[in-house]
Amino acid sequence: MRILMVIFFLVLGDLSFAQAKPKWHGDEQAIMGTRIAVQLWMADDKKAEKAIAAVMDEMHRIDQEYSPWIETSQLYKLNQSVATATKEYPVKISEEMSTIIERSFYYSKITDGAFDITFASVARYYDYRAKLKPSDAQREALLPAINYRHIHLDPKTHMVWFDHDKVYIDLGGIAKGYACDSAIRILQKMGITSASVTAGGDTRLLGNKMGKPWIVGIKNPRNEESIAITLPLENTALSTSGDYERYFIDDNGERVHHIINPKTGKSTKGIMSVTILGAEGIDTDALSTSVFILGAEKGLALINKLPGFDAIIITEEGKVLYSQGLMPPES
Numbered sequence: 001m002r003i004l005m006v007i008f009f010l011v012l013g014d015l016s017f018a019q020a021k022p023k024w025h026g027d028e029q030a031i032m033g034t035r036i037a038v039q040l041w042m043a044d045d046k047k048a049e050k051a052i053a054a055v056m057d058e059m060h061r062i063d064q065e066y067s068p069w070i071e072t073s074q075l076y077k078l079n080q081s082v083a084t085a086t087k088e089y090p091v092k093i094s095e096e097m098s099t100i101i102e103r104s105f106y107y108s109k110i111t112d113g114a115f116d117i118t119f120a121s122v123a124r125y126y127d128y129r130a131k132l133k134p135s136d137a138q139r140e141a142l143l144p145a146i147n148y149r150h151i152h153l154d155p156k157t158h159m160v161w162f163d164h165d166k167v168y169i170d171l172g173g174i175a176k177g178y179a180c181d182s183a184i185r186i187l188q189k190m191g192i193t194s195a196s197v198t199a200g201g202d203t204r205l206l207g208n209k210m211g212k213p214w215i216v217g218i219k220n221p222r223n224e225e226s227i228a229i230t231l232p233l234e235n236t237a238l239s240t241s242g243d244y245e246r247y248f249i250d251d252n253g254e255r256v257h258h259i260i261n262p263k264t265g266k267s268t269k270g271i272m273s274v275t276i277l278g279a280e281g282i283d284t285d286a287l288s289t290s291v292f293i294l295g296a297e298k299g300l301a302l303i304n305k306l307p308g309f310d311a312i313i314i315t316e317e318g319k320v321l322y323s324q325g326l327m328p329p330e331s
Contacts, residue, residue: 027052032063032176034200040187041194041210051190055183055197062179065097066171068120075171083165087152090159098158100282101151104174107286108148111302113262114293115286120170121145122265126258131248133256139265142166146262177239177285180204201240201288204281208234219244221272221314229312229320233277239284241292242273259292268293273314276303283309296321 025048026039038055042048066075074097078085085091093101107115122142125134134142145166152161176199183197184204194207196214205214213232220228221244231238247257247267254267261268274292276284287309291299296313303311303323311323 025049025052027056029056029059031056031059032067032179032199034176035198037196037198038183039196040192042192047190051187051192054186054190058183058186059179059199062175062182065094066100066175068124068168068170068172075169078160079168082162082167085161087161090152090154090161093158093160095158098153098155100171100174100178101153101160102155103282104171104286105148105151105153107174107290111290111294113148115173115290116146116148116262117169117171117173118146118148118150118167119173119260119262121166121168123170123258123260124168126256126260128246128248128256128258131250131256133250134265143265146265173289174282174286176200176202177204177237177281177283180237180281201242201245202237202281202285203239204237205233205235218273218275218312218314228273228314229275231277236277237279237281237284238275238277239281239288240273240275241288243267244272259289261293270295270316271299271313272316272318273312274299275312277310277312278308287311 022041022043024039024041028035028037036056036059038052040048040051064070065073067073068075068079070076074094078091078093081091104117122134122139125138145164150162150164150167179199180197180202181204184206187195187206194209197204203216208214213234216231216233216238217227218229218240220226221242241259243255243257243259245258247255250256257267259268260266271292274288276287276291278284291303291311291313294302296315299313300311300321300323303309310325312326313321315321
């Protein structure tokens with residue numbers, strides 16, 4: 001009987017060991033006005049559920065802090081203070097928000113203002129669902145408010161003030177990449193070594209996929225059902241900006257999309273899609289917007305000067321352009 005009991009316990013032990021083998025876990029939710037997707041490799045089902053919940057909680061937290069539309073968000077309150085926040089009476093923001101804004105200033109400077117979080121001073125008056133855009137008079141009147149130099153930040157005290165009362169900030173061109181970075185940091189602290197976190201056009205990859213690279217597809221900008229390019233990647237952040245994400249066709253037959261040129265207050269022309277590869281999403285997110293606005297020639301020149309980044313551009317003519325790091329070696 002004792003021998004049978006020992007054998008029985010050994011069999012149970014073998015079964016529980018088999019059940020503990022790692023497998024893929026995932027979830028998708030609508031947060032930040034986009035699709036948030038998480039995929040991770042883990043043995044413990046409960047720990048995997050906890051990890052996924054932690055990622056989604058972080059995405060909700062970032063949305064609640066930096067949405068320009070949620071009235072309780074830190075960004076909404078900052079925008080409401082623009083007319084009264086002066087050097088004498090600055091507004092206190094969080095250290096995290098200070099870090100994000102300071103990074104946005106860096107990209108504004110190196111792109112000569114192509115990346116500018118004050119683009120929303122005009123862009124807020126576009127409504128892509130209702131197919132509405134600001135009148136020429138309204139756009140011209142608000143253009144002077146688009147200038148990141150109107151925002152003054154003390155990175156030590158995290159105090160902000162403004163010198164134009166029509167400035168409106170939107171962090172949509174950098175916050176989703178930051179959110180992916182933050183989510184990956186949470187997963188790393190939980191001991192996870194293989195995961196993917198996506199927020200709309202931004203993705204952060206941790207490790208590889210069962211010893212092989214992750215295969216990431218770049219959409220065909222004019223056919224959502226097809227993939228234009230596939231990339232084998234690991235331990236990488238990538239961000240794609242496209243004129244197909246939020247847009248409408250106006251009465252003149254022109255595509256009006258959400259990537260607004262800060263110098264004109266209008267949708268940028270010449271490019272359909274830009275994908276940037278790099279180490280962190282906060283950077284690839286900002287750079288994908290920057291390159292889209294700069295255009296193919298200036299955009300590639302910028303990426304080729306920045307170590308650790310690569311770019312894939314699909315022009316309006318359907319031509320695919322690569323940065324130097326992705327070009328095949330010369331024969």
